[in-house]
Amino acid sequence: MADYTIRVYKNRDYNAVRMLFAEGMLEYIPATCAYVLKLPRAQFVLFISFITLLLISRSYLLSLVSLAIVFTAGRRQLNSEYHQYVEMCQREDLLDIEESYMASNNSCFWVVECNSRVIGMVGAQPVPRSTEVMVLRRLSVAKDKRHQGLASALCHKVKDFARQRGFKVVTLETSMIQVAAHKLYEKLGFQNTDVKIVPSLLGRFANFSILTYEYRIKE
Incomplete structure (x- = not known):
């Protein structure tokens, strides 16, 4: 950690933060695709599609090509x-990071800087109209800088920030596919408190869920 600096967000970090978030989220496409393909219902749909195409076309090649399509x-x-999803986030809190996170005493955004490069980030906001629950948001670390304790340090930054301002709970949401993140949060004392299915066609088909974790700040 000696070569890295965790500091408060500045306007010059804007493009780097938005790019880091997008890159981090889009990394999960291959893992999500692999998860869907392992589902029995997905395999059943592909099998039925192949058999149907084969019966209609009477051609293995054409059936395989159609299945590939x-x-x-x-x-x-x-x-x-x-x-x-990335575009939605970049139109919401990441559209004006200064206003979303730096305009209030009870919210903040931090970046990790290494050799003038932003390689990590995290934000903290209170739940609307709450003085007890803080939300940890947009945690991300550059792929080539992981496994060095940066994500853990950023989580501690949010926990300390919440504690200093008298909040009692830090909460966050993460997808089922982010297994490494689950292990990190649980190691840091967060507990899984809720699971909900993503309300999209693909989400319902694959039972793709969002997990809620909470950390209760000790008095």
């Missing part, structure tokens, strides 16, 4: 959903 269409849909 179906797979490609599904991959594109998954890719589209991830990009839509």
